[in-house]
Amino acid sequence: MSETAEALSEREFDFTDRHFQFLRKMVGDHAGINLGEAKRELVYGRITRRIRALGMRNFDDYCRLLETAPDDEIGNFINAITTNLTAFFREEHHFDFICETLIPAWMRYGGRPRVRIWSAGCSTGEEPYSIAMTLREHMPASALGDVAILATDIDTNVLAHAEAGVYAAARVESLPRARLQQFFQRGRGENADRVRVVPELQQLIRFRQLNLMQDWPVKGPLDLIFCRNVVIYFDKPTQRRLFARFAEKLAPNGYLIIGHSETLYNVSDAFELVGRTVYRKSH
């Protein structure tokens, strides 16, 4: 028997093309996420867990729930489908860009600059906390009074984790010792294998649930948007609309940072490339 046939025969629940196409359309319409054919197994595995958690009998029941009472389940459905991989100081060159180029520009008149940063698709928070650490390390505390980071995600589970700021110690073990000492508190007793970010980082960040496909209650103008490793899941027309909206929210000469496998080429001409996946709004 081939591996796929074996996997299919061992399935606990019947999962047909009709189920997959329905769930795929649902996640596309609601979250902009474009699930390719290769994601069938992922969808099966993740929704199977929801079916069990809800005590349902099969995929028919689950699809019916999403169709007839979407408000009851859509949040859990989206939480189950999103991919939340992230890390502290992921793509470190982006943080170098902040301290080498942006902070000197923001601080050119000294004092307390007004700086607004958005981490859009922040997952479990490593990205906004890395931004906050960079600011704390390279700006005087007295200059941070009017600096704010907005961190948003569609997925309420990852957002709750981000807001709590508690991580497995293994997730921070590659950070330099000075950073660890300054920004993380080690747990005690049964929490000895965990760390918590210090309040000085949390003070700089507001966490909010936000679906990038819907309205954005975000006050501009923004100086910097991080939207990394999010649009890889969107189709090109969705990316075009999203980047046009980002350009509207940015201040003149504001910056947009995207993920290593993403590009604005053929997607937006509102930005110019000024570094590795770093863009400046051009008009």
Ligand SMILES: C[S@@+](CC[C@H](N)C(=O)[O-])C[C@H]1O[C@@H](n2cnc3c(N)ncnc32)[C@H](O)[C@@H]1O
């Ligand atoms: C792979 S993570 C990227 C995390 C972080 N930006 C990084 O690069 O390390 C992608 C995040 O985008 C979020 N996301 C996906 N679709 C979204 C949407 N329509 N609106 C807001 N967030 C979305 C997911 O929930 C997930 O947490």
